[in-house]
Amino acid sequence: MAVLTGKVAVVTGGSSGIGLAIARSFRDEGAKVFITGRRKEALDAAVAELGENVTAVVADSAVPADLDALYETVREQAGHLDIVVANAGIGTQTQFGAVTEEQIDEQFAVNVKGTIFTVQKALPLLRSGASLVLIGSSAATSPSPGLEVYGATKAAIRNLARGWAHSSLQHGFRVNVLSPGAVPTPGLLDLVPAEVREQIKTTVPLGRLGTPEELAAAATFLASDASSYMNGAELVVDGGVTQI
Structure with a gap:
């Protein structure tokens, strides 16, 4: 039987890249999935690809009112939640000394x-045993030049999971962090020239970049009962870059 049969999941930033791969994996494993994104056309394309059991809601995770609308949709259509993947994120590569206030704020x-707020506003809908998966980054421990601010935001994510794990018994959830390494997506890495990508590969002990599908498999593990005794932990999927 599919490992997420009967589960209801939210995946923010689910219209492309790692988020889309996670939504696809969750659907394949039997979950009803709600995805968010800021661009309606991208969400429409994702739903057309994923088909039944996937609902898209236009929402900017930085806007609490958008998250209210998301969870109202979940409440109306499903009544509860079992899995929340806080995947929506942005990164701006900027030379040291040239970072702007706008880039920091965004x-x-x-x-x-x-x-x-993705987690906080989900709390009233969570069923006992729910799994929260926060998408971190290997940049939290080993930021590349120009990604210091991005790395700082992801280090904050790691610490949020540690803190929230103390509330897991009271609220009936588990919370863990999934930290990708270099994975080609429509985000930061796709902006890197091909020769730089080849150079990045040489820093990975496995000798290659990761794939969104590999991250989706790890997210599915964290979302499923197979990880039922994991809480407050970080699962690093980076080919070994930050581990050796």
Whole structure:
């Protein structure tokens, strides 16, 4: 039997890249999935690809009112939640000394504030045993030049999971962090020239970049009962870059 049969999941930032791969994996494993994104056309394309059991809601995770609308849709259509994946995030690569206030505000608003309210506003809908998966990054421990601010936002995500784990018994959930390494997606890495990507591969002990599907498999594990005794932990999927 599919490992998420009967589960209801939210995946923010689910219209492309890792989020889309997670939504696809959850659907394949029997879950009813709600995905969010800021662009309606991208969400429409994702739903057309994923088909039944996937609902899209236009929402910016940095806007609490948008998250209210998301969870009202979940309440109306499903009545509860079993899985929340706080995946929506942005990163801006900027030379040291040239970071702007706008870049700082935007990255912290989406990556940190957005994650906080994605979880906080989900609490009334969570069923006992729910799994919260926060998408971190290997940049939290080993940020590349120009990604210091992005890395700081992801370090905050790691600490949020540690803190929220103390509330897991009271609220009946588990919370863990999934931290990808270098994975080609429509985000930061796709903006990197091909020769730089080849250079990145040489820093990975496995000798290659990861795939969204590999991250989706790890997210599915964290969402499922197979990880039922994991709480407050970080699962790093980066080919070994930050582990050795």
